[in-house]
Amino acid sequence: MQKGFLEFVNSQNADFICLQETKMQADQAEVPLNCDKYFNSAEKKGYSGTALFTGHKPVSLTYDGMNIDEHSHEGRMITFEAENFYLVNVYTPNAQDGLKRIDYRMKWEDDLLAYLKELDAKKPVIYCGDLNVAHNEIDLKNPKTNRGNAGFSDEERGKIDTLLKSGFTDSFRYLHPDETGRYSWWSYRFNARKNNAGWRIDYFIVSDRIRDRITRADILSDVLGSDHCPVVLEIDI
Numbered sequence: 606m607q608k609g610f611l612e613f614v615n616s617q618n619a620d621f622i623c624l625q626e627t628k629m630q631a632d633q634a635e636v637p638l639n640c641d642k643y644f645n646s647a648e649k650k651g652y653s654g655t656a657l658f659t660g661h662k663p664v665s666l667t668y669d670g671m672n673i674d675e676h677s678h679e680g681r682m683i684t685f686e687a688e689n690f691y692l693v694n695v696y697t698p699n700a701q702d703g704l705k706r707i708d709y710r711m712k713w714e715d716d717l718l719a720y721l722k723e724l725d726a727k728k729p730v731i732y733c734g735d736l737n738v739a740h741n742e743i744d745l746k747n748p749k750t751n752r753g754n755a756g757f758s759d760e761e762r763g764k765i766d767t768l769l770k771s772g773f774t775d776s777f778r779y780l781h782p783d784e785t786g787r788y789s790w791w792s793y794r795f796n797a798r799k800n801n802a803g804w805r806i807d808y809f810i811v812s813d814r815i816r817d818r819i820t821r822a823d824i825l826s827d828v829l830g831s832d833h834c835p836v837v838l839e840i841d842i
Contacts, residue, residue: 606634606636608829608830608831609828609829609830610830611636611637611638613828613830613835614638614658615638620659620660620661621657621658621659621661621685621692622657622658622659623655623656623657623683623692623694623733623734624655624656624657624658624694625654625655625694625695625696625734625735626653626654626696626735627644627646627653627654627655627656627680628651628652628653628654629644629646629651629654630644630646630650631644631646636658638658639660640658640659640660641658641659641660641662642656642657642658643656643657643658643659643666643668643683643685644656644680645668645680645681645682645683646680647678647679647680647681648678648679648680649678649679652679653679653680653681653696654679654680654681654696655680655681655682655683655694655695655696655734656683657683657685657692657694659685661685661687663685663686663687664686664687664688665686666683666684666685666686667683667684667686668680668682668683668684669682670682670684670693670720670724671716671717671720673716675709675712676713676716679698680696681695681696681697681698682694682695682696684724689728689729689842690728690729690730690731690812690815690842691724691727691728691729691730691731692731692733693720693721693724693730693731693732693733694733694734695717695732695733695734695735695736696734696735697710697713697714697734697735697736697737697738698710698713698737699737699755699756700737700755700756700758700760700761701755702755703755704753704755704758704760707755707758707760707761710760710761711760711764714761714764714767714768715764718764718767718768718771721768721771721773722771722772725772725773725812729811729812729814729815729842730773730811730812731809731810731811731812731815731838731840732773732808732809732810732811733807733808733809733810733836733838734807734808735790735806735807735833736765736806736807736808737755737756737761737806738756738757738761738762738764738765738806739751739756739757739762739804739805739806740762740765740766740775740778740805741762743783743784743785744788744804744805744806745757745788745803745804745805746786746788746801746802746803746804747802756804756806757804768810769810772812772813772814773810773811773812773813774810774811774812774813774816775808775810776808776809776810776811776816776819776822776838776840777805777808777809777822777823777824777836779816779819779822780819780821780822781822786801787805787824787826788801788803788804788805788824788826789803789804789805789806789807789824789826789833789834789836790803790804790805790806790807790832790833790834791803791804791832792832793832798832801826805824807824807833807834807836808836809822809836809837809838811838811840815840815842818840818841818842819838819839819840820839820840820841821837821838821839822836822837822838822839823836823837824836824837825837
């Protein structure tokens with residue numbers, strides 16, 4: 606809020622603003638935007654959390670779409686049902702150093718894919734958020750030294766492979782299949798952002814049947830204020 610967030614939002618005229626890792630309860634900040642604001646906060650204070658800001662009214666809105674208890678305590682999902690599509694805003698669990706949480710991450714991925722396919726059987730899906738994985742070597746600056754680390758383990762990358770073979774499309778790579786040096790997250794250490802030593806771990810992934818309606822998929826790397834930068838999807842839906 607003190608680093609240009611409101612100015613950025615007001616400059617975008619976006620239909621939906623999806624946030625991840627908010628680390629807050631809904632009553633901790635006044636957000637003076639003329640729209641509806643939905644927060645899904647973790648039970649643990651100062652941890653995880655998602656939010657969605659929009660001027661559109663939902664057909665339905667759920668905070669715990671998977672309806673699985675072990676996934677329902679960290680505020681990691683908001684599903685907005687619109688007339689023509691579902692928008693699923695997600696903050697994917699980090700596998701953590703040494704892949705300490707990889708087993709839980711794999712369970713999350715399997716359950717989430719089942720949920721996305723369930724929604725996709727009803728109407729197209731737009732799935733977005735901090736997915737905490739760089740899919741291919743092109744998606745991070747130093748793939749060789751990070752192979753096997755959290756966010757670039759074979760297990761996590763394999764789950765993205767499975768997702769994209771299940772009727773979904775990575776919008777950025779659909780329009781920019783070979784573009785290099787495009788990242789959405791940089792460590793605060795080692796002057797990573799200054800040197801563009803980053804990772805592309807924030808995505809808009811859409812149902813295959815609406816990918817031809819994508820008109821723009823972009824990464825706004827010049828927008829500061831976080832270790833992540835915004836990613837954008839424009840789609841005619």
